[in-house]
Amino acid sequence: MSNAELIGQDPGWVIVLKGVLIFAVCVFLTIMSVWGERRIVARMQQRSGPNRVGKFGLLQALVDGVKLALKEDLIPKAADRVVFVIAPIISTTACFMAFAVIPLTGQVNFFGHTTVMQMTDLSVGVLYVLAIASVGVYGIVLAGWSSGSTYPLLGGLRSSAQVISYEVAMGLSLVAVFIYAGSMSTSEIVAAQDQWWFAVILFPSFIIYAISMVGETNRAPFDLAEAEGELVGGFHTEYSSLKFALFFLSEYVNIIAVSALATTLFLGGYRALPGLGFTEQWLGGWFTLVWFFIKVLGFFFIFVWLRGTLPRLRYDQFMKFGWKVLIPFSLAWILVVSTLRVMSQQGASQGLIATFIFSIALIYVAITTLLDRKKAELTKASREIKAPEPSFPVPSIPNSRAEQING
């Protein structure tokens, strides 16, 4: 029986209980991931991190939450009161809704009722997640606008531009998955990864999605909307107390949500690692939940790793990367993927497919060589500054040094 049919048979109490459980798991994961992030980043920076409250500091995030809730709730005079209050609510609501279509387990025994841990199985489930994500960004943009001060406004502006540009790349990266799975439903995409994960056969799509999901969640190195070095706190500068806590919560729930989607689309979802398929039957199917969360937490670790490693991008570099690298590349990749798919469906010979791949590689090399040559000419022209040699010692400038050496 397919997931959609199984879910269709759920009685009311199962649906309600599932919703509550998924919500509780999200909140719990958020609290634990705040602690986890602080510990991991601390480790990367040769510090200890929070280790006072509870064993290993496990209760630190909980205590911080209580502290945040007890702080004074300020609304600036210049703020647009209604929008100012609505903004964090939109942000938080949207990020939880994305979990409705993610399959967390395979078939399980749910208090005597056979079902799957998935709220609903839409035939366009992945598009639904994209739609919800784009609504969630309204929270950030409106928070920036309604605060009535300059830094939040700049943060909101950045965020809206960022989302428009990176959502295109994200959507394009999903097209290849749809073509190979033959469906846009999350459960069928998981089922289609029976043999091979899409992260393996559609590796470029996976990379594009992974990059744009960092951009979409406003996380380092793409956290330009709240760049604390430039914009104080960005869109949430004027927020305090519970309203700030809601933004904080939604940021982490969002991370978990995009990681869960990435797991579903590219890493086989709740399915076990290759060769460990027998574990899927353990605990009456509930063991698949463990696999799911191992993969999601793996993504979360990468988020933290990126934050601990990379400096923030400059805004123009970030935009250039999105429009001039990610989008053209994913368009070309979709062309290649769909051609290959049609060729294999029409029963083309292996030699023909190999020739096609070889010629694509050849075209790629030719284009990049030409681009490199043009870029080298441009830089050479722009770097020629006719000025007398300074009378004081200067550090070597990489470009001119290379020119001196190479003539």
Added chain:
Amino acid sequence: MINVALDVGTTASPESYLFYVLAPLSVVAAIGMLLVKKAVHSALLLAWVMVTLAIFYIAQEALFLGIVQIVVYTGAVMMLFLFILMLVGVDTSDSLEENIKGLRIISIVAALGFGGLLVTLLSRATFGRPVVGLSVNNSEGNAKGIAVELFTRYVFAFEVISALLITAAVGAMVLAHSQKAKSKFVQRDLSIARFRKGELKDAAGLPGSGVYALHNAVDVPALLPTGNPAPSSISAVLQARGDIIETSNFELKEQTEEDK
């Protein structure tokens, strides 16, 4: 299409409750969109109307249409709108001055024409044609049904529209684009130029403002080792506005008898 609409009116399904709750909200938001003063509020209400419409589509089993409505209109088009509104000005409300003569008459005529077109088209689309019903069209799934129609029967219209949109986008780019004669002088070039010409003291940045422990703020010039203020340490804007604190209080001076 008609059957579905009648069903909503006669049965007490969850769908009709949804309609009774959301339809008034949607209409109120649509009217509010016209009446509110701030452009951003207007945009926000329009976004809400779009979301409720999407929910109606989904309730009527046009799942793909509903989701795409949110992704494209609410997510991208309205976001662009908001971007422009925020860029243009935070507090500008619409100016009601007429710049073009007879604008009111033209707009009324255009609105009536558009309304007439819409009504005739809609009536032709629904009346006097055999209605096969949604279940036949959705037999292979909503998304697949739309895809088949789009890429077989309406493929020409679809391609014409995409060509039109691309022409519009390219036209906008051509109009807005300006060719730079020289490549832009970026941060990197600035940094190189600073080392290549000038003096050693220019190689580093300008001095920071403020005198530690006495008055550490942007409105007071830093003191040089000689004890004199460094005018280059404060922003030219503050200087022009006269928002500078007198530095004489912080300057190094001979100790007087009183100080001792």
